Amino acid sequence: MKQAFKYAYLAFIYLFLYIPILVLVIYSFNDSRFSTNWQGFTFSWYAQLFEDGPLMEAFANSLIIAFSSSTIATILGTLSAFAFYRYRFIGRKVTYSFIYVVMMSPDIVMGISLLMFFITVGLSTGAATLLLAHITFCLPFVVVTVYARISGFDRNILDAAKDLGATERRMFRHVVLPMLMPAVIAGWLLSFTLSLDDVVVSFFTTGPSFEVLPLKIYSMVRLGIKPEINALSTVMFLMSLVTVTVSHLLIAKENR
Amino acid sequence: MMKKLFLILMVLVFPLASLAAGNEVYVFNWSEYIDPSVLKTFEKETGIKVRYSTYESNEAMFAKLKLVKKNGYDVAFPSTYFVERMRRYGMLKPLDRSMLPNMKNLNAKLLDKPYDPKNVYSLPYMWGSSAIGVNARYIKPSSVKSFNDLWNPAFKGKVLLMDDVRDAFAMSLRSLGFSGNDTDPAHIKAAYEKLLKLKPSVKVFNSDSPKQPFLNNEVYIGQIWGGEVYQASQENPNIVYIYPKEGATFWADNMVIPLSVRNIKNAHAFINFMMRPDIARKNCEYVGYATANAKAQALLDPKTRNHKAVYPDNRDLERGEFQADVGDAIAIYEKYWEMLKTR
Amino acid sequence: MEKKSGFRNVAVGSTLCWITLFVVIPYLIVVAYSFLTPDPSGTVSWIFTLDSYREIFSPVFLIVCKNSFALALSTTVLTLLAAYPFAFFLTRISESIRRTLILIMIIPFWTSSLIRTYALIILLKANGIVNTFLLSLGWIDEPLNLLYTQLAVFTGLVYTLLPFMILPLYASLQKLDTRLIEAARDLGATSPRIFFHIILPLTLPGIIAGSTMVFLPALGLFYIPDLLGGARSMLIGNFIKDQFLVAGNWPLGSSASVILTLLMFLLIAWYFLSSRKINQGDMREVI
Numbered sequence: 049m050k051q052a053f054k055y056a057y058l059a060f061i062y063l064f065l066y067i068p069i070l071v072l073v074i075y076s077f078n079d080s081r082f083s084t085n086w087q088g089f090t091f092s093w094y095a096q097l098f099e100d101g102p103l104m105e106a107f108a109n110s111l112i113i114a115f116s117s118s119t120i121a122t123i124l125g126t127l128s129a130f131a132f133y134r135y136r137f138i139g140r141k142v143t144y145s146f147i148y149v150v151m152m153s154p155d156i157v158m159g160i161s162l163l164m165f166f167i168t169v170g171l172s173t174g175a176a177t178l179l180l181a182h183i184t185f186c187l188p189f190v191v192v193t194v195y196a197r198i199s200g201f202d203r204n205i206l207d208a209a210k211d212l213g214a215t216e217r218r219m220f221r222h223v224v225l226p227m228l229m230p231a232v233i234a235g236w237l238l239s240f241t242l243s244l245d246d247v248v249v250s251f252f253t254t255g256p257s258f259e260v261l262p263l264k265i266y267s268m269v270r271l272g273i274k275p276e277i278n279a280l281s282t283v284m285f286l287m288s289l290v291t292v293t294v295s296h297l298l299i300a301k302e303n304r
Numbered sequence: 305m306m307k308k309l310f311l312i313l314m315v316l317v318f319p320l321a322s323l324a325a326g327n328e329v330y331v332f333n334w335s336e337y338i339d340p341s342v343l344k345t346f347e348k349e350t351g352i353k354v355r356y357s358t359y360e361s362n363e364a365m366f367a368k369l370k371l372v373k374k375n376g377y378d379v380a381f382p383s384t385y386f387v388e389r390m391r392r393y394g395m396l397k398p399l400d401r402s403m404l405p406n407m408k409n410l411n412a413k414l415l416d417k418p419y420d421p422k423n424v425y426s427l428p429y430m431w432g433s434s435a436i437g438v439n440a441r442y443i444k445p446s447s448v449k450s451f452n453d454l455w456n457p458a459f460k461g462k463v464l465l466m467d468d469v470r471d472a473f474a475m476s477l478r479s480l481g482f483s484g485n486d487t488d489p490a491h492i493k494a495a496y497e498k499l500l501k502l503k504p505s506v507k508v509f510n511s512d513s514p515k516q517p518f519l520n521n522e523v524y525i526g527q528i529w530g531g532e533v534y535q536a537s538q539e540n541p542n543i544v545y546i547y548p549k550e551g552a553t554f555w556a557d558n559m560v561i562p563l564s565v566r567n568i569k570n571a572h573a574f575i576n577f578m579m580r581p582d583i584a585r586k587n588c589e590y591v592g593y594a595t596a597n598a599k600a601q602a603l604l605d606p607k608t609r610n611h612k613a614v615y616p617d618n619r620d621l622e623r624g625e626f627q628a629d630v631g632d633a634i635a636i637y638e639k640y641w642e643m644l645k646t647r
Numbered sequence: 648m649e650k651k652s653g654f655r656n657v658a659v660g661s662t663l664c665w666i667t668l669f670v671v672i673p674y675l676i677v678v679a680y681s682f683l684t685p686d687p688s689g690t691v692s693w694i695f696t697l698d699s700y701r702e703i704f705s706p707v708f709l710i711v712c713k714n715s716f717a718l719a720l721s722t723t724v725l726t727l728l729a730a731y732p733f734a735f736f737l738t739r740i741s742e743s744i745r746r747t748l749i750l751i752m753i754i755p756f757w758t759s760s761l762i763r764t765y766a767l768i769i770l771l772k773a774n775g776i777v778n779t780f781l782l783s784l785g786w787i788d789e790p791l792n793l794l795y796t797q798l799a800v801f802t803g804l805v806y807t808l809l810p811f812m813i814l815p816l817y818a819s820l821q822k823l824d825t826r827l828i829e830a831a832r833d834l835g836a837t838s839p840r841i842f843f844h845i846i847l848p849l850t851l852p853g854i855i856a857g858s859t860m861v862f863l864p865a866l867g868l869f870y871i872p873d874l875l876g877g878a879r880s881m882l883i884g885n886f887i888k889d890q891f892l893v894a895g896n897w898p899l900g901s902s903a904s905v906i907l908t909l910l911m912f913l914l915i916a917w918y919f920l921s922s923r924k925i926n927q928g929d930m931r932e933v934i
Contacts (some may be wrong), residue, residue, distance in 0.1 A: 054736045054739065057732050057736055058733065058736050058740075058748075060736070061654075061729065061733045061900070062752070064753035064806070065755045065809070066755060067750065067770065067813060068755070068763050068766035068767050068770065069755045069763070070765070071766040071769050071770060071776065072758065072762055072765075072766040075766070075769065079695045084765065084768060084769050084772070085774070106815070124661060124662075124665060125656045125709065127657070127661060127662065128658070128661070128662040128665075128666075128825070130658055131655075131658040131659045131662050132662070135655055135658070135659055135712070137659045137663070143662060143663060143667075143671075145915075146670045146671055146674070148667050148863065148890070148911065148912075149674055149908055150670055151859070151860065151863040151864060151908065152863040152864070152866055152867065152908065153674075153867070153904065153908075154867035154883065154884050154887045154888070154904060154905050154907075154910055155867065155884075156887060156888045156891050156892070157677055157887060157891075157900070157901070157904045159720040160672070160891060160897075161673035161674065161676045161677050162669070162673050164671055164673070164676050165669070165673045165676060166829070169929045180669060180802070181669075183665075183669075184665070184670060185670040187665070189811070189860055191813045192815070192859055192860055193741060193814065193818060193856055193860075194820050195658065195856070196708065196815050196818065196853050196855065196856030197818050197819055197851040197852070197853075200819065200822065200849070215652065215654065216654040216655055217652075217654035218655060218742050220658075227822075230817065230821050230822075231815070231819075233749075234749075234814035234817065234818045235814075236794045237749075237750075237810070237812060237814060238810065238814055238860075240757075241756045241810060244757055245756075245759060245760050255755065257852070258747050261759070262759055262761075265759050265761055265762065266761060267664065268839075269761075269827040272832060273761075273762070273765065274654075277759070277762060278762065281759065281762055283757060284758070285754065286754075288733075288750075288754045288757060289754060292747060292750045292751060292754065292789070292926065293747075295747075296744070296746075296747040299743075299746075299815075300743060300858075302865075303701060303743065
């Protein structure tokens, strides 16, 4: 009975998450450029998609930025969470409160203030400034996730490691990090998700030569979002699904 | 002495020369607002590479151009009253007509408007109007003649208003007999009070894509752009466009050269290319909005050319009014807008 | 503790540098702007004034704040209620497929949220999938009003923010020692008692982390409520965006943002004090 409820609930949430995805996949075959009503079946959006150079370029740019910003934010954020937990240093509390400031800053405020900062220090906008901005708004999500896990730790474990003569670095690498891993992965996934979907901050912090996908999608709204975007989402969705399944099978094989 | 001078000159010129080296044009526009094949043709014919960036609202584009003062964009496409704002705050470079021979192809009725007298800074690209959309299945189109018909209690819960302070207020102001660009606080207040009475009837505020709620059968009457009705009617012929007797509000998207221009020659080359009749026609057919190019308009399929939602007749064009900047009065508008949205 | 550890310097140094450069300084720019005079050309003129703060405390802004806080709070509660059992059950699944299940949970979120919201509209609209389905079954005679309702807004918000609750919850539930639960059960504790006295306190850090990561971003969100709710009311996000982009009043937008941060800190401080009074425990570890 209890088991049944468990699986039923999990299935319910997955269904909730996947029904809209299913809808957008179906509508990528919709033979209408403007509408959200069904007009007939077509493959033409897929054909157009693979010929749309600028769209594919923006998509690739988005993946590059999302991957690198979430990785750097995860490394930095994990170190920060550990620093906040373990060390007492000047500005610790103030710095930590600014983590929350980032999280609650409306996108427009963050985008404009970062752009003003970049202009003031003489950085011209482009891929580099976009990367810096993305790392910055992903960072708090890593810090908070990792800190939540680390704060439940038994401090004695760390002290024991120290007593056994481990340096701080070795202790972090061999004792702390393995225990933090689920939170580190969670932080990376959240950052990747955030970065891939950001519009407003990206608009202000990127330059004319570096276009990312969300900007392209949102600026289509006025003229109607082409189902080409649905086709792109479907392709990306299938790619992720295949990657996850293959890696799952590989790991399962290894374990056997 | 001469040697020194020469050296200084070299140092000054060299960075400039290296900047000009990349033969590119940076275009800032909505996505899907140009036929992609047009960009390819431009690159092939001129050897200038097009870098196309996008924005999602005039306001955001304005804010970004305000901050980025150098190495920005060569050509941008602001709508009517943003041209006026950018012109007033010195954010635009005047156009050099000697580099724009294709100007002669433009529709004279759209030139020399109050937002840019004599077209010193801008040239129209596409244009259109905002008036009333009706779903004929639920409301008889002949019964709707004025903006005031939106207030008809029979339509309660089925009305759409634009989610944009200027568009919504322009409609209310016109229904009261004022100009949609009015700056008199008393008139704006009256428009607010009238909108407040309409609010209980409003099902949705939407200015991103007002045709969607119509196509979704969520609303039966409301403010909409002509181009959107044209698109929607291809799918649901019941959705029709009505020019009210007070006159519609007209807008145009215009090509301008921002102050942050990198290569002014390429910018002109691009603008001139966009005004070539065959190119303007391609863009118009791809985008589905009315072209500001008279020569291109003549080349269009008669079905499109005669569609009233896209190309109004002279009477409706004359009754209407182009949207203009309201200057400082925007603060008053915004105050009342906030009050409307928090009631 | 060795004070001269190079590792410590790297960890602390990088944290301080990054946050100072890319968070504190831009934030100070915002604070500075909130004390300047709006300039009609769109930015500011460098004249000190308190006008923005005088202006901000208007009934309109208070209503906007109240709306946003209420929306963010209810979203957080709903997300927590949906996510907690999910994360809990996930930790009770064989380890070999758990990681894969997590990834399958997050994949939908790699699609643009705008596109996903449009998909929700296709489901909920008057001639949408849900209504067509119910009509064809004959369960209803005319389309239900689903889109542009509170229900639609919350569905969209919970949908969008769910992973931000699930992942931190999972990360903290996953280390929960099941032996504790078994021991309690052996001692005769009932299920509710076990939940409220053992599981809940031990997963509190995860709950707080998740709630923070849902509540704070939800405060500034307006795109989804506008699209699904019909944009009939104004939220803080709209208000601030309008000041910057429509009204060209950057100081007012900045001061609204500053006030928002201050309110938040008051809330956190109040939370500190009350929780410390309640259990005398060191809540600093949690927040």
